[in-house]
Amino acid sequence: MEAHYWRDLWRYRELLGFLAWRDVKVRYQQTFLGVAWAVVQPITSVVIFWFVFGRLAKMPSGGEPYFIVVMVGQLAWQLFANTLGNVSGSLVGSAQLISKVYFPRLIVPLSSVLVALIDFLFVFAMYVIAALWTRTIPGIHALWLPAFMALALLLAVGSGLWLCALTVRFRDFRILVPFLLQIGVFATPVGYRTDYLTKWRDVLAFNPMTGVIDAFRWSLLGGGESFAWYSFGFSLGWAAFFVLSGIWYFRRTERTFADDI
């Protein structure tokens, strides 16, 4: 039974792409700015953080342009938050499909990850432009970036699987998720660096995303600072926990999604 499920998942792999393609195509159809919308929102956040933390609060930038420090933080956060948001709303968004057709339900949240990745590409392009502009070219560490992206995705998918399965039963989570993400962006070092916050560093490390953002900065800023093993270890642990338990809970509840949704 279990093996059968994963084989089915493989057989339906093209559906993954089709659903993602549908979502992207539909989203930008009949919009005036089209794909530009994928960039407007994250850039606005970066500008606000740069202004509040860099200009007003005068947080230390560690020798890099503060704008880039925030940009890299936003890059990691955006990937995580978009993925989590998409995944947790995905099942309820496909309620009609789920109650009428069989396919491995994991396809739905997974396809929403692809959509988030496409959005990420646009923001990444903005980062490249900003990096070239400010001449903050990363070093060899940048090759590690895909691994750190994967970690952000695992965290988002793992917790997202919990949330999307819970949303099927309790629509509260639909309201809770945007709220959590709104708080999360401040509880996570998106707009500031952790390596200068000796007092708060250890507390912040409990946040699963702190390690990811530290790692992103280590990889892209290339200022030669030491790798934040402490927070990174926490992130790895959280990711393993969320992914394994998320898949377990999802598999356990998916057989009655069609009845509850």
Add this chain to the structure above:
Amino acid sequence: MSELAIRVEDLSKLYKISHLANQRTVRDAVHHGMRLVWRRLRWNARPKREEFWALRDLNFEMKRGEVLGIIGRNGAGKSTLLKVLSRITEPTTGRITLRGRVASLLEVGTGFHPELSGRDNIYLNGAIHGLTRAEINRKFEQIVEFAEVTRFLDTPVKRYSSGMYVRLAFAVAAHLEPDILIVDEVLAVGDATFQKKCLGKIREVSTEEGRTVLFVSHNLSSVRQLCSRAILLEQGRLAFDGLPGAAIAAYTQQDRTKSDYKHIAGDGAVRITALRMPADGGAEAIASIFGEMRIEIHYEAKAAVGSLEFFILVYADDGECVAASFQTDSGARVAAGAETRSISVSFKNPFAPGRYMVSAGIFDAFRQFHDWVEFAESFEVSSGFADGRAFDQRLGRVSLEARWTP
């Protein structure tokens, strides 16, 4: 050809309703949980949870190439059975063995996105049903041709007429080439020509390609035409399994109870309790053109009421009311006491072949409604005349019993 395609063993599906269904938010769940604890503390009995067996101890097998019709009243478990067989939801107990790939068409246009073009939707829909891009490419031409939408391939589906929409949806499903095809009532939507085309396609799929088909329909005549076998469900249980004709007979004989009726008007002082159509000789409510028909209206009065007037309305399959008969047409009225009674109306059936539904109602002396039940009974007109001639494909919804003089 006699390989097993489907085996269903002791299949049951339990739905828990009321309490659980209302727990849509965490607050409700918490509230409910607290109440449970409170009741336990007060030594109350187990909390009442309403349970509902949508399917109960079903057992049947199907061979490859069989076409099985599933009939039964609303709520008898037909749709649940299809959902369980197509793996959309899990059975509570029991086992299902399916040999081969299953495709189900439980609703027209599931997964269609209105903003996307017909072409895009064909690919999307194919993928939803488990086809790969290469497989869809191979069948693309056939699908488009079957659906007759060549000119509108690049138009968003939201601009399609409902007919085009249905055609496209069925076309995709019909070309999935599954080993087992599950179809639910989808043919009820298209126009007559297209319905015929769909039925033809289903027949082709089963007889020529040897695929197994499960088919739910309220259209009894298509069940009879198409299926090699039919099962009748009654409150989730298998009430009959056998030849379609016999299953339909068993279905039309099922006693209708008043809880089924939709009372759409009236003060309820006098209520219709049952509508029956005792067919002459045969068991089915199947009429021939110019055949004798009799409809019994059983009713009960709460208290002594004044004189009553009864009426019946006959609706065609598309919902249009095609005929009416009022009791005062014949000059009679009934004075009602407090006991249960019945009245019957007889006529020679004028209707063209098809399926018809009957509504009935009761007026008081001032033509105020006591009751009006909608679609309480249905009957079928077969393709033939009472004197044995076959139907000649004439136009007209009714045939006049007229006198022709040279």
